[in-house]
Amino acid sequence: xxxxxxxxxxxxxxxxxxxxxxxxxxxxxxxxxxxxxxxxxxxxxxxxxxxxxxxxxxxxxxxxxxxxxxxxxxxxxxxxxxxxxxxxxxxxxxxxxxxxxxxxxxxxxxxxxxxxxxxxxxxxxxxxxxxxxxxxxxxxxxxxxxxxxxxxxxxxxxxxxxxxxxxxxxxxxxxxxxxxxxxxxxxxxxxxxxxxxxxxxxxxxxxxxxxxxxxxxxxxxxxxxxxxxxxxxxxxxxxxxxxxxxxxxxxxxxxxxxxxxxxxxxxxxxxxxxxxxxxxxxxxxxxxxxxxxxxxxxxxxxxxxxxxxxxxxxxxxxxxxxxxxxxxxxxxxxxxxxxxxxxxxxxxxxxxxxxxxxxxxxxxxxxxxxxxxxxxxxxxxxxxxxxxxxxxxxxxxxxxxxxxxxxxxxxxxxxxxxxxxxxxxxxxxxxxxxxxxxxxxxxxxxxxxxxxxxxxxxxxxxxxxxxxxxxxxxxxxxxxxxxxxxxxxxxxxxxxxxxxxx
Amino acid sequence: xxxxxxxxxxxxxxxxxxxxxxxxxxxxxxxxxxxxxxxxxxxxxxxxxxxxxxxxxxxxxxxxxxxxxxxxxxxxxxxxxxxxxxxxxxxxxxxxxxxxxxxxxxxxxxxxxxxxxxxxxxxxxxxxxxxxxxxxxxxxxxxxxxxxxxxxxxxxxxxxxxxxx
Numbered sequence: 001x002x003x004x005x006x007x008x009x010x011x012x013x014x015x016x017x018x019x020x021x022x023x024x025x026x027x028x029x030x031x032x033x034x035x036x037x038x039x040x041x042x043x044x045x046x047x048x049x050x051x052x053x054x055x056x057x058x059x060x061x062x063x064x065x066x067x068x069x070x071x072x073x074x075x076x077x078x079x080x081x082x083x084x085x086x087x088x089x090x091x092x093x094x095x096x097x098x099x100x101x102x103x104x105x106x107x108x109x110x111x112x113x114x115x116x117x118x119x120x121x122x123x124x125x126x127x128x129x130x131x132x133x134x135x136x137x138x139x140x141x142x143x144x145x146x147x148x149x150x151x152x153x154x155x156x157x158x159x160x161x162x163x164x165x166x167x168x169x170x171x172x173x174x175x176x177x178x179x180x181x182x183x184x185x186x187x188x189x190x191x192x193x194x195x196x197x198x199x200x201x202x203x204x205x206x207x208x209x210x211x212x213x214x215x216x217x218x219x220x221x222x223x224x225x226x227x228x229x230x231x232x233x234x235x236x237x238x239x240x241x242x243x244x245x246x247x248x249x250x251x252x253x254x255x256x257x258x259x260x261x262x263x264x265x266x267x268x269x270x271x272x273x274x275x276x277x278x279x280x281x282x283x284x285x286x287x288x289x290x291x292x293x294x295x296x297x298x299x300x301x302x303x304x305x306x307x308x309x310x311x312x313x314x315x316x317x318x319x320x321x322x323x324x325x326x327x328x329x330x331x332x333x334x335x336x337x338x339x340x341x342x343x344x345x346x347x348x349x350x351x352x353x354x355x356x357x358x359x360x361x362x363x364x365x366x367x368x369x370x371x372x373x374x375x376x377x378x379x380x381x382x383x384x385x386x387x388x389x390x391x392x393x394x395x396x397x398x399x400x401x402x403x404x405x406x407x408x409x410x411x412x413x414x415x416x417x418x419x420x421x422x423x424x425x426x427x428x429x430x431x432x433x434x435x436x437x438x439x440x441x442x443x444x445x446x447x448x449x450x451x452x453x454x455x456x457x458x459x460x461x462x463x464x465x466x467x468x469x470x471x472x473x474x475x476x477x478x479x480x481x482x483x484x485x486x487x488x489x490x491x492x493x494x495x496x497x498x499x500x501x502x
Numbered sequence: 503x504x505x506x507x508x509x510x511x512x513x514x515x516x517x518x519x520x521x522x523x524x525x526x527x528x529x530x531x532x533x534x535x536x537x538x539x540x541x542x543x544x545x546x547x548x549x550x551x552x553x554x555x556x557x558x559x560x561x562x563x564x565x566x567x568x569x570x571x572x573x574x575x576x577x578x579x580x581x582x583x584x585x586x587x588x589x590x591x592x593x594x595x596x597x598x599x600x601x602x603x604x605x606x607x608x609x610x611x612x613x614x615x616x617x618x619x620x621x622x623x624x625x626x627x628x629x630x631x632x633x634x635x636x637x638x639x640x641x642x643x644x645x646x647x648x649x650x651x652x653x654x655x656x657x658x659x660x661x662x663x664x665x666x667x
Contacts, residue, residue: 165563168570181566182551 275450312430
């Protein structure tokens with residue numbers, strides 16, 4: 001530990017920390033642009049300059065390592081003046097096009113101008129250096145060169161985090177711009193993280209551009225269902241539609257990052273949902289649907305229930321209990337035919353289901369293919385697009401009565417005799433257990449559309465109709481029992497406080 | 503009219519030996535970027551994107567990184583030098599003798615306007631002020647040489663020659 005004095009207060013901090021991080025842990029925020037805790041330091045923006053006793057010039061807090069006895073001042077007239085001057089330089093050529101800029105509302109320039117600038121501009125708009133406003137860097141990222149402050153966070157992300165080194169600065173001084181090599185694109189599968197870490201409106205997401213003002217959006221903590229990594233994410237939503245997904249810091253899982261594939265895979269939650277239950281005679285109310293399902297369950301020995309590693313632990317636990325309590329004799333199996341991917345050595349993992357490990361630990365067998373080929377005449381498929389993933393199973397399912405509990409109009413839903421709408425992970429409180437056995441909770445972000453119910457509510461209703469009790473008053477009680485029963489699941493992941501991203 | 507010529511960029515055997523000789527001076531392969539940029543510029547007169555990719559391979563880095571460094575220093579020539587710079591006199595004497603039609607003919611044949619270069623970088627056409635050869639108008643200067651008493655036929659013959667080498 002090193003003892004340092006920040007603004008007159010003596011504090012003990014970890015050795016080897018950069019001053020900016022040490023100060024943050026002591027509750028002193030030092031403004032910064034180029035510094036990002038997930039990237040190597042560069043010290044180019046000069047915004048974090050502070051006074052260090054014994055050194056005549058101001059020092060950048062992001063490149064200064066704490067030393068025992070260091071006396072630091074972050075709020076002197078000299079420091080405040082420096083920040084204001086740095087702001088003036090950074091805004092020298094800024095187009096001030098906030099009204100049409102996606103970053104407005106979460107922009108480092110807006111925030112710090114109000115906090116540390118507030119100077120009048122000495123130049124007119126016509127004197128500013130003009131640059132390109134819309135450069136397609138790659139399939140997902142668009143650059144506005146005029147807004148860029150050349151902090152090189154995006155450059156360092158590609159170079160040091162992904163290792164693809166696609167982005168660089170070309171030219172010097174007023175002509176300097178972020179660019180790729182001529183003819184090449186920003187094509188790495190993690191490219192959209194550059195948009196998150198861009199402290200200004202220079203890098204924008206092609207999909208999110210001009211879609212929604214950030215101040216309208218509410219955020220919910222969630223877990224990406226794209227693969228068994230379980231990256232921690234924010235769901236940003238507005239008017240009950242998901243607008244974008246962003247990575248949420250978890251040093252044990254995904255750090256500050258997520259892949260583009262996971263980030264862009266949310267339109268299925270907004271669109272093409274099953275809103276009402278459907279049977280051979282048309283649309284049904286939820287109670288009608290439940291009775292129609294019940295009519296198929298008269299002989300439990302003929303029933304196969306298919307669970308999915310895309311379901312939450314809570315849904316799977318409830319489903320298992322439902323079979324044990326209300327439908328003894330029925331077979332329960334789980335699994336997925338979703339095509340696997342590659343382990344790319346960074347975040348993306350082969351299994352494209354978020355909860356395969358959770359399903360195993362809950363004790364649902366994965367003998368899906370054998371069971372499907374078995375004699376069961378009634379198949380209840382929960383959140384599993386068997387036919388979408390394996391069209392050849394059509395002949396296997398042909399002679400069976402199929403009930404699809406599904407959020408979307410999947411191939412399985414189209415081939416089913418009965419379709420019952422259920423929620424997606426974005427409309428549920430729940431948890432996934434990732435490949436490493438970490439059970440990660442998430443909160444519902446939006447309201448379930450139409451008649452969509454959680455699997456818990458569905459099986460609770462079905463048990464009630466069968467005159468059986470699952471034994472839980474609420475989902476909270478379910479979660480409590482589940483985490484008590486399954487080893488290691490009682491450990492709650494500590495809620496993180498988001499670091500300043502701007 | 504514009505023909506595309508493609509020169510393969512490579513390091514000569516002598517250059518390769520030189521590279522191996524100096525490699526040890528640098529802590530990382532990246533350190534070689536600057537000397538290699540100079541070698542290419544010395545050997546070819548300019549540094550093409552192909553050359554940057556060649557250097558990137560040699561320095562175990564991305565072409566983008568080489569591009570960043572090459573564009574940082576204005577001393578590096580990143581455009582192919584113009585081979586034939588045609589400066590057509592536009593001033594009174596030549597004008598009276600028909601320099602306008604000579605310029606128009608050149609624009610037509612080269613497919614560019616005065617002030618522009620052909621895409622392959624071989625020709626640049628400029629309308630200039632008096633070159634002090636008023637007795638032999640219309641005239642133009644190609645690089646350092648004068649071409650005088652021009653007619654469209656003469657111009658065609660010159661273009662034929664320049665375009666074939």
